[in-house]
C-alpha cells in the first residue's frame with residue numbers, strides 16, 4: 001500500500017488483514033507474562049534473554065530503555081514490564097546488519113519495506129556512507145566518517161545552517177558532550193523529540209510554577225487520596241506506573257480517568273509478577289471514567305472547578321485553600337471572575353461530559369486532602385497544549401495541592417532520558433545562566449540567539465536555509481509531522497547523519513550524502529580507556545541514577561555515543577586547551593565533573609550518583625516555593641477551545657498501539673484494544689459509522705485540509721470503537737502525513753498530533 005500521489009513510498013504498510021476481538025477489561029496478567037517471554041526468546045535467545053531482563057532497572061544494571069517511569073525503593077526480583085521487555089529485546093537482539101546487507105539492498109528497494117521490517121533486520125553493526133550519486137550505503141571508516149562531517153560543517157556559511165536533533169534515550173554524559181560540541185561549533189540549533197512530546201508541559205509549568213518539571217515523587221503515590229489520570233494510557237506506555245496505581249488504589253486512593261477512549265489499562269490491573277495477579281480478577285483502578293471529547297479537557301476542568309466554586313460559595317473557606325492561595329499565588333480574582341462567567345452549556349457541549357459526572361469528579365477532588373494529576377500526550381499535543389497544562393495547575397492550586405506530600409503535578413515523560421537531556425542543555429532555547437556557566441567553565445562564547453525547534457528545523461531544511469542534519473538517535477522522518485514534506489526537507493540537505501542502533505525510515509530519505517553511525521545501546525558493556533563505564537539518566541521525577549550495560553556489544557565496530565560526539569568534535573573543531581575530548585571520553589567521571597561545574601543541583605555528582613538510588617535534583621515547588629518572577633504560582637485564564645466540525649468531519653487523535661515504541665513497531669497487534677494484524681485502521685464511533693454508511697473493514701482514504709491544501713493518507717480500514725461521536729483514532733506514525741507542519745501548539749510548537757480535522761473518502 002503506497003502513498004498514491006508520490007513516487008517514493010514514505011509510509012509502507014505490511015498489514016496482514018484485520019482481526020477484531022472485544023477490548024480487554026483488565027491489563028497485565030498472564031497475557032503480559034506470555035508476551036514478555038515470547039519477545040525475549042525470539043530476539044535474544046533463552047539465555048541472553050533471561051540474563052538481560054534480570055538486569056533491567058537494578059542498582060548495578062541498566063536503566064530500562066522503555067519509558068521514564070521511576071524505580072521503586074524496594075525493587076522486585078524482576079523490575080521490568082511487558083513493554084520494557086519488548087524494548088530491551090528489540091535493542092539486545094542478536095542479528096546484525098552491515099555493509100553486506102546494504103550491498104544487497106539498494107535504498108530504493110528498502111523504501112518499499114515497512115518500518116517494522118526494517119527494524120527487524122538487526123542491529124546496525126558498522127559505519128556506513130551513502131556517497132554522492134550512489135543508490136546504496138557502503139562501509140566507511142570511523143575516521144573518514146568524522147572527517148566527512150567536519151568538512152561539511154566547516155563549509156557552511158554559518159553554524160546556524162546545521163541542525164543537531166536528539167531523541168530521548170541519550171544518556172546525560174552523551175547529551176552534555178553533544179550540546180557542548182554544538183555550542184562550541186556555534187549554534188543553538190538543538191531540536192529534540194521533546195519538542196513533539198512534553199514541550200507543552202515544560203512551557204506551561206515554567207510559566208506558572210517556575211519549573212518545567214513535575215512536582216511529585218513516587219512515594220507520593222503511596223500517600224495520596226486521589227489521582228486524576230488525564231490523556232495518558234499507562235497500561236501500554238508506562239506499565240510500571242500500573243504498580244503504583246494499584247498500590248495507591250489498594251490504600252484507598254480514588255482514581256479518575258479522563259480519556260476519550262476506555263483504555264483497558266485504566267480499568268483493572270493484574271500484576272504479572274504476583275501470583276494473585278496472574279490468577280485473580282485484578283485490582284479495580286478507575287472509579288470514575290470520563291470519556292471526554294478529543295480536546296475537551298479545558299472545558300471539563302473548568303466544569304469541575306466551577307462545581308467546586310459553587311460549593312465554595314455555599315461553604316466559604318471549606319473548599320478552596322484560602323491561606324495557600326493568598327500566600328503563594330497570584331491571579332486568583334481574575335481566574336474566579338472568568339470561571340463565574342463561563343456558561344454551563346458551553347462546558348457540557350465542549351467536554352461531552354454530563355453535569356452529574358462533572359459533579360462526581362468535583363466531589364472526589366473536594367474530598368481528597370491530597371491529590372495528584374498525571375498526564376501525557378492526550379494533553380500536550382493540541383493547539384492549546386500549554387493551556388491544557390495550565391488548567392491542570394489551576395485545578396491543583398485551588399486546594400493547595402502543590403508542595404505537599406501525596407499531592408502535585410505529574411507529567412509522565414516518554415523516552416527514558418528525555419528529561420535528563422533537557423537538564424543537560426539539549427534545548428534550542430537555553431537559559432542565559434546556563435550559557436554563561438558554559439562560557440566560564442570552558443572559556444568559550446556560546447551563541448546567545450535561540451536555535452530552531454523541530455518544526456522550525458523542518459522548515460529551514462525545506463527552504464534550503466539549513467544544509468546539514470545530524471541526529472543523535474531517533475527517527476526524525478517518521479516521528480515528525482507532515483511526513484512527505486519532512487522527507488523533502490531531509491532530501492534537500494547536503495549531508496544527513498544518523499547516529500543509531502537500528503535501521504529506520506530516516507536512513508532512507510537522505511541528503512545528497514548520508515552517514516549511519518552505529519552506536520552502543522544501553523544494554524551493552526561500554527569500555528573506555530579507564531575501564532568499563534556507566535552512564536547516568538534522570539527519570540520522570542527528577543531522580544538521577546546510574547545505568548550500566550553488561551551484554552557484549554552487538555559488534556566490535558560500535559562506538560559509544562560520547563565517543564562518537566568526541567570524534568565529531570575533534571574532527572570539526574580540533575583539540576582545544578579547555579576541552580579535552582579524548583580525556584573526557586576515556587573516563588565518564590570526568591564528563592560528570594564538568595556537568596557538576598556547569599549545572600546547579602549536581603554537586604558531588606560522582607559520589608552521589610553511586611548511591612544505590614541516586615539523588616533527587618532540586619525542585620522548589622515540591623517544597624512549596626515557586627521560582628517565578630514574583631515568587632508566586634500563577635492562576636491563568638484560558639478560553640475553551642472549540643472545534644466546529646462541518647458535516648463529514650472528524651477530530652482525529654494519533655495514538656500508540658500496545659506493540660510499538662514510538663516509530664518502532666514490534667507487531668501489528670494492539671492486544672488491549674482488540675485490534676489485530678492491522679495498523680492502518682481508523683477507529684470510529686459505531687453510530688458515526690452507521691450515519692456515514694460505513695461497515696467494519698471498509699477501506700477509506702483519510703484527508704486533512706488546512707489552508708486549502710489537501711493531505712491524503714490512503715487506504716485505512718474502518719474499525720468501530722467506543723469513542724465519543726465525531727472523534728477518530730489512528731496510529732502514529734501511519735497518520736503523520738496528515739499533520740501539517742504549521743499546525744502546532746501556541747508557544748510550545750508541539751505538533752497537534754491529537755487534534756487533526758479529517759474527512760473520509762470512500
Ligand SMILES: Nc1nc2c(c(=O)[nH]1)N[C@H]1C(S)=C(S)[C@@H](COP(=O)(O)OP(=O)(O)OC[C@H]3O[C@@H](n4cnc5c(=O)[nH]c(N)nc54)[C@H](O)[C@@H]3O)O[C@H]1N2
Pocket residue numbers: 066067083084197230231232233234236237238258259260261263292293294295296297376377378379413414415653654655656657658660661662663754
Ligand atoms: N510501550 C511503549 N511505551 C512508551 C512509548 C511507546 O510508544 N510504547 N512511547 C513513550 C513516549 S516517547 C511517550 S511521550 C509516552 C506516551 O504515552 P501516552 O501519552 O500514554 O501515549 P499516546 O498513545 O500518544 O496517548 C495517550 C492517550 O491520550 C488519549 N487522548 C488523545 N486525545 C486526548 C484528549 O484530547 N484528551 C484526553 N484527555 N486524552 C486524549 C488517548 O486516547 C490515549 O489513551 O509513552 C512512552 N512509553
Ligand SMILES: Nc1nc2c(c(=O)[nH]1)N[C@H]1C(S)=C(S)[C@@H](COP(=O)(O)OP(=O)(O)OC[C@H]3O[C@@H](n4cnc5c(=O)[nH]c(N)nc54)[C@H](O)[C@@H]3O)O[C@H]1N2
Pocket residue numbers: 166167168169170193194196197198377381414415472473474475476478479480481499500501502503504519520521522561654655656661662663664732733735736739753
Ligand atoms: N502523530 C504523532 N507523532 C508523534 C507522536 C504522536 O503521539 N503522534 N509522538 C511524538 C513523541 S511523544 C515523540 S517522543 C517522538 C519520538 O521521536 P523519536 O525519538 O525521534 O523516535 P523513536 O521512534 O523513539 O526513535 C527510534 C530510533 O531511535 C534509535 N535508537 C534507539 N535507541 C537508541 C540509542 O540508545 N542510541 C541511539 N543513538 N539511537 C537509538 C533507533 O535507530 C530507532 O530506530 O515522536 C513524536 N511524534
Ligand SMILES: [Mo]
Pocket residue numbers: 193196197198413414415
Ligand atoms: Mo514522547
